[in-house]
Amino acid sequence: MSRLRCREDAEDVLQDFALKAIHGAAHLADGAKIDAWLGVTLRNALFDRYRRDAGRRRMQEAVIVEPSAAPETDHDLETALICLTQAMERLKPEARELIRRVELQQAPLKAIAADAGLTANNVGVRAYRAREALRREMRAQCAACDNPCDLAARVLQAA
Template sequence: MSEATMQALVEHREAFLAFLERRLGSRALAEDVLQDAFVRSIDKLGAVRERDAIVAWFYRVLRNAVVDHQRRRATASKGLAALAAELETERSGADTRGAVCGCVKTLSGSLKPEYAEALKRVEIDGVAVKDYAEEAGITSNNAGVRVFRARDALRKQVQRTCGACATEGCVDCTCASG
């Protein structure tokens, strides 16, 4: 890169900042994007021969940098929105835990005792499967199978007893068993 090229960019630094600030709305952000653009384009400056062309070329670089920044910000916003929605879903799922119909509580008593205990500890008490395995004196794999089979047995019992409401998650059940 020639001295004249570097001098042209330095002379227009304030104009570049103003250009970026108008598009980004923040002086600090404009400074960051400008520095980033300088760093990314320093190797390519040698290809531009004329002093007047370097300024126009660098404005194109800055326009692209603004577009890249806005895309990254939009992507980050979408990611944050998705995370917020997921957290809200988890929170509302936790809120419905207490609203599950009485059928589930009643029918869980009809399960084999080890299934009922597995569901109580893992689903209600929130104990990790590996911790439940330790408590029960069984392997983690065995505990996982037990919890799976207990859920399946309870699901089948609820479907037999409650019918249609079970397909909707059996929340605020109005069936006769509740």
């Protein structure tokens, strides 16, 4: 617990560790090395938590630094969400599902890879390509929009 901010964070890491241990136990080749394997699994669960927290902090800092990037009204937010949903629907089903799992559900690449029978690196490349496809769809949609929202301005500016 000394490596985390609060007891709840420590409990979350412990739960993540327990799930990883349960799922990975079937793949353990040498039972004599279980202590070392559990240690590495716990360390990785802790590092995963650090990475997730760091990503959230970067997002919060970006929102603080760039408050004008937030939609000004509920209508702007609703418009942006409709545009994003439409762009997501035009993606290939595999790319759409990958973006949902990686970005929205924040599923670890290793878990997605295990489910798909792929390597984590391959899933990372596919996630990158899926995000790029979504960016292209958003650029095309925002460029053709009759009533551009704040999101459209940012998407087109980044192009």
